[in-house]
Amino acid sequence: MESLKDTLEKVRKELHKFPEVSEEEYETKKRIEAFLEEHTSCEILSVAKTGLLAIFNGKKEGKTVMLRADIDALPIQEVNTFEHKSVNEGVSHKCGHDGHTTILLGVAKLLAEKPLSKGKVVLLFQPSEENGRGAQSVLEDTCFKQLNIDYVFALHNLPGFTKREIVVKEHEFTSNVKSVVITLKGKTAHAAEPEKGYNPANAIAEILHFVRQETKNIPEDSDFFLATPVHVTMGEKAYGISAGYGEVHLTLRSWSARLMKEKQNNLEQLLQKLEEKERLSINTSWFEEFYANKNNKEAVEYVKKAAEQLNLSINEINTPFKWGEDFGLFTQQYKGAMFGLGAGKNTPALHNPDYDFPDEITVTGAQLFYNILKEVQQ
Template identity: 70%
Template sequence: MEALQKSLEKVRKELHQHPEISGEEYETQKKIKAFLTNNASCTIVEVAQTGLVAVFEGKENGKAIMLRADIDALPIQEVNTFQHQSKNKGVSHKCGHDGHTAILLGVANRLTKYPIEKGKVLLLFQPSEENGNGAEMILNDPFFKNTNIDFAFALHNLPGFKKHEIVVKSGTFTSNVKSVAIQLNGKTAHAAEPEKGYNPANAIATILTFAEKESKNLSDSPDFILITPVYVTMGEKAYGVSAGYGEVHFTLRSWDTKLIEEKRKKLEKFLAQLEQKHSLKIEASWFEEFYSNTNDDEAISIIKKSAEKQNLSINEIKTPFKWGEDFGLFTQKYKGAMFGLGAGKNSPALHNPDYDFPDDITMTGVHLFYSIAKEVLDL
């Protein structure tokens, strides 16, 4: 067991040193495939261009369970100076997907050493989670279109929670998220004569105020809605020119897909009014949509039972997480659940430039995932 832990830590740090952003996980895919080839007895299938599925089948027919790990990194410059720091400038594993991948590789090792007797286990190494495209790409892949799945599970490491603690919640686990880029096209003019052009500044200020007024950042409220400005730009650093172009980008988050849709329509109606008032051409582009992870009660029961068998502490939270996770698309289609694995009370937060996945929780994830698989296959 200690040898496996060291092996997983080694591969995790190799992945950390060579991170790749969404859709570009080609070398990551090769590293995962090499580990599986050398350490597991399974069928390896390439899916969604840069993803992989490791298929383990028992001798008898039975249920099929999918366990998923995300494999992409983020466009964040790492500030850590440890030996395994990222070698790819401006890209780093600041969400712990390197750790999630190591956990699933450990499960592959366990399934090889202790094979299943019946049913099927699919270990999905999924690309493009961070931009919200990966789950949809996987579900549209011919392999998954021809594969029946009874249960699907995923975990996410959670800074701020005690190490090894299992965090569960029935129903909504993560938020629905949708992003929008608003482009405002006007007309440049001399800065001394702005009245001869159409400057988007006042419209941008009004849009920002609108977003603040329409938000209700109360996570314990059923009508929680958060509209967060993430990027604003306007004009150029040319001090003789009155700007003629600007952009505002937001993310919208809510527990309720209908509420997000209502706010989308309200925002677009508001933009149409601004277009007339300020003589601008305004276009809104919507992208990076994440569906809420809706955890199935039976799946949660399986997680809790498996965690109890591993003598793990269980934390049943009442309020969902406000971040998005594209595993939600799988829970729209399959019975399943996402749960949390505590990464330490004092760990830097996810997406922070100084975050690093704690290797001492890897085997906890391995054993729990393996136990969940056995639990499902014995149903």
């Protein structure tokens, strides 16, 4: 009989081989559904177009607990050459969502083999985490709104931490993140007579100065704020022309939602002044907004107790992670926690083209989630 580890490794490598980006996870959804139908008798519901809910009901009433796995891949070309490498050009699982999905499938198998006596378990296979639209789509889905959820939990694999180490933190676990594209439209002119046009260069310089001035990249401080220029462009490579158009692309990060709003307002006030001063038309487009994961103290205790039962090392960190994770939208609305699962000290970093989720930690993740479910129902 095939072991749980072997079963999960097989499905994880299949998911890795056939990755799909946000909002296009149609085949991934079919693979998840096929596994659930083969290994469980749970209720399976579609959610947020390309997502799934797997629902397990205990015989007695109890709490409703949601576990979430993200299922989308990234638009990154894989450089690995192993047999299960991505067959989809320019798309690959470089954040470990194939592993997160497999862990939740492992939970489903454990629940089928050892059902909980009470309560309800909702396994959410969520699409579109990478573009920040998945959690919102699930929350707006009529099917999901009918669930009366008490607790929510999710994990993220963490390269740089010892394999199977459980990383926890109360309050903020990840950062608030927003991206913005600033377009500056002026008027081209001859490069010898720039005064006859409206060049965005000075405005772009002031925006970049603002970024440098406002940034406080000290994660240990509560007023941590990081503005990162990710793309800047202006004009054309035509040396007789004074530019009339430019763009600045930024990401903003903070622990505090209040500070994020304050900095956003400061930036928009600066742009209003520059519009008048430089005689430009300046527009902003805000997108890929991620809310901070706010970990509930009680939920974190459930994670720690479950980890102790499995004799897993627990690492209570002091500083949140600077990356965004759209599970934060769930922890803003429900009691819950996101925690980390160590993926290995020497595992390539997330979003790197040579990253591959380590199969050695999959069963650990599944067993830990299962124990969390048991703890909540006690």
